[in-house]
Amino acid sequence: MSAENRSAERPPAENRSAAGPSAESLTAESPAAGTPSPGRPSPEDRFQEDPAAGDARPYDRGAWWRDAVVYQVYPRSFADANGDGEGDLPGVLSRLDHLADLGVNAIWLSPFYPSPLADGGYDVADYCDVDPRYGTLADFDALVAGAAAKNIKVIVDIVPNHCSAEHPWFRAALAAGPGSPERERFVFRDEPNNWQSVFGGPAWTQVADGQWYLHLFDSAQPDWNWRHPDVVAMFERVLRFWLDRGVAGFRIDVANMLFKQDGLPDVVPGSQSGPLMPGQTAVPYEHQPELLELYRSWRKILDSYPGDRGTVAEMWFDTDQARPYLAGDGLAQLFNFGLMPTPWSAEEFRAVIDGSYRLARETGGSIPWVLGNHDVPRMVTRFGVDQDLVRAPTPEVLLGRMDVDVELGTRRARAAALLLLALPGGAYIYQGDELGLPEHLTIPDEVRRDPMFERTLRTFMGRDGCRVPLPWSGTAAPYGFGAVDVPAPEGSQGVPGAQGAQGTWLPQPEDWAGLTVAAQRADPGSTLNLYRAALAIRRDHPALGDGDLTWLDTPPGVLAFSRDPGFTLMVNFGPAPVPLTRHHDVLLASGPLDGDLLPPDTGVWLS
Numbered sequence: 379m380s381a382e383n384r385s386a387e388r389p390p391a392e393n394r395s396a397a398g399p400s401a402e403s404l405t406a407e408s409p410a411a412g413t414p415s416p417g418r419p420s421p422e423d424r425f426q427e428d429p430a431a432g433d434a435r436p437y438d439r440g441a442w443w444r445d446a447v448v449y450q451v452y453p454r455s456f457a458d459a460n461g462d463g464e465g466d467l468p469g470v471l472s473r474l475d476h477l478a479d480l481g482v483n484a485i486w487l488s489p490f491y492p493s494p495l496a497d498g499g500y501d502v503a504d505y506c507d508v509d510p511r512y513g514t515l516a517d518f519d520a521l522v523a524g525a526a527a528k529n530i531k532v533i534v535d536i537v538p539n540h541c542s543a544e545h546p547w548f549r550a551a552l553a554a555g556p557g558s559p560e561r562e563r564f565v566f567r568d569e570p571n572n573w574q575s576v577f578g579g580p581a582w583t584q585v586a587d588g589q590w591y592l593h594l595f596d597s598a599q600p601d602w603n604w605r606h607p608d609v610v611a612m613f614e615r616v617l618r619f620w621l622d623r624g625v626a627g628f629r630i631d632v633a634n635m636l637f638k639q640d641g642l643p644d645v646v647p648g649s650q651s652g653p654l655m656p657g658q659t660a661v662p663y664e665h666q667p668e669l670l671e672l673y674r675s676w677r678k679i680l681d682s683y684p685g686d687r688g689t690v691a692e693m694w695f696d697t698d699q700a701r702p703y704l705a706g707d708g709l710a711q712l713f714n715f716g717l718m719p720t721p722w723s724a725e726e727f728r729a730v731i732d733g734s735y736r737l738a739r740e741t742g743g744s745i746p747w748v749l750g751n752h753d754v755p756r757m758v759t760r761f762g763v764d765q766d767l768v769r770a771p772t773p774e775v776l777l778g779r780m781d782v783d784v785e786l787g788t789r790r791a792r793a794a795a796l797l798l799l800a801l802p803g804g805a806y807i808y809q810g811d812e813l814g815l816p817e818h819l820t821i822p823d824e825v826r827r828d829p830m831f832e833r834t835l836r837t838f839m840g841r842d843g844c845r846v847p848l849p850w851s852g853t854a855a856p857y858g859f860g861a862v863d864v865p866a867p868e869g870s871q872g873v874p875g876a877q878g879a880q881g882t883w884l885p886q887p888e889d890w891a892g893l894t895v896a897a898q899r900a901d902p903g904s905t906l907n908l909y910r911a912a913l914a915i916r917r918d919h920p921a922l923g924d925g926d927l928t929w930l931d932t933p934p935g936v937l938a939f940s941r942d943p944g945f946t947l948m949v950n951f952g953p954a955p956v957p958l959t960r961h962h963d964v965l966l967a968s969g970p971l972d973g974d975l976l977p978p979d980t981g982v983w984l985s
């Protein structure tokens with residue numbers, strides 16, 4: 379471990395929410411909590427100084443992404459066509475039938491660009507190519523064409539806050555030395571300030587000539603200087619490069635951090651990253667005014683292509699922070715992360731939904747719902763633990779040491795899926811959630827890959843547990859993940875948990891035989907078939923997708939809303955069965971009903 383990590387304290391808030399739900403995240407990340415905070419300028423006030431703000435043009439109400447169900451593919455773990463233990467683009471192509479059969483409208487591909495994988499590919503060495511381990515540009519083109527043939531759009535990840543230390547411009551900057559134009563494209567200083575990396579430890583690393591460079595994430599991810607015209611122009615070329623290849627849009631990584639406050643002032647003690655509570659001060663590297671102008675310029679590029687190309691921004695926000703972005707002339711969408719740290723509670727779910735729903739209505743913006751991604755523990759596990767541990771994770775929980783009732787978590791995750799797909803607007807499904815995969819909590823320390831594990835001085839297990847290769851078929855690892863199921867050589871002493879001749883890049887648990895796609899397709903009651911049925915209904919039902927909701931009066935612990943025409947969602951978060959609300963038919967239930975009673979931890983769609 380490098381010296382820079384020695385003084386690591388707890389990761390800042392954004393990191394803690396990625397690490398697992400925390401008490402802070404629960405309250406602060408709920409956009410419902412976001413009323414303008416006294417004592418700080420509203421971001422709107424700052425943004426209004428921009429003369430271009432008057433040109434705002436609302437996005438088309440009918441844009442495809444407003445109610446799309448997008449499936450997140452984490453390429454390294456989706457499907458492995460060449461049998462090397464890591465997923466690849468031909469693997470995704472070979473499994474498009476699964477996605478078409480599931481019924482999603484689009485896929486978002488996490489980074490597949492050339493990368494040393496210091497942060498799973500979010501350390502990009504070349505923004506306009508495919509890492510050989512994932513295939514070639516021809517494979518990418520074949521995937522886009524294959525997906526289009528199945529009516530599936532493709533969104534790619536763009537990582538504009540930082541690159542890889544292996545990016546040629548960063549290598550040139552190191553070689554050119556202090557004061558050189560090459561260093562201006564990054565953030566080099568003679569002295570560091572007090573900023574901490576989101577992954578833990580200082581945000582500055584010293585190079586051989588004595589200067590320091592800024593990296594808000596890993597030291598292998600130097601931050602770009604967004605006030606440099608070369609950087610602006612380079613990313614415009616990158617957008618066009620992928621738009622020319624037919625992508626339907628971009629997921630923008632760390633979309634709130636690109637610009638840093640002029641002069642790089644120290645973080646004032648007590649300042650907060652992410653959503654703010656009243657009276658809190660923001661860190662000086664989030665939501666800088668220039669961002670809106672940048673995203674407006676990106677939108678112009680997207681609009682110069684046919685079809686509705688979209689952007690979805692990755693950021694944790696409160697309503698004050700979100701409002702200007704949602705005004706309609708820059709970013710198309712912000713991810714709605716509020717449900718991920720929310721414990722299994724009707725009241726707490728409702729508060730988050732209410733806040734986001736109101737914000738979307740008020741701004742005309744689009745905030746697609748999310749229950750899982752490659753940065754947070756899987757929902758089966760989140761919902762299968764004592765929910766007080768979700769509110770306030772202990773040090774043991776951060777290391778994955780807790781009792782998980784997988785059956786309970788699965789029941790709740792299935793009910794949550796019906797909620798997710800019934801909410802107004804778009805939704806994201808993280809690969810494997812349609813299989814009800816739990817977090818893999820027993821990955822041996824020596825095979826963990828997420829830099830957060832070391833950068834937090836091993837106080838947080840990292841995000842590997844939700845990134846384990848998918849199980850497709852068979853009864854033992856690698857569960858059809860590779861091209862062929864290769865049995866482990868006799869007497870193999872390989873990595874614990876590693877399977878097959880090479881092993882998958884992260885080990886799969888031994889008890890996933892019942893969770894494979896093949897096993898679940900054959901089981902009418904499986905989670906996969908629940909998702910398939912829900913997506914099929916959602917495709918045809920006129921009430922689902924974008925639109926309005928009306929909350930229904932319910933007993934405590936129950937959440938219910940109706941949507942016109944003729945649709946009702948009900949989820950019982952409580953411990954006792956409750957009567958189903960008045961209805962004609964049961965369209966779909968996440969678990970067995972008890973006559974006219976909705977059992978605990980069950981969701982239902984009614985007409």
Ligand code: NOJ
Nearest residue numbers: 497500595631632692753
């Ligand atoms: C957010 C991505 O989702 C996460 O995986 C990554 O580590 C950070 N951004 C840094 O790029």
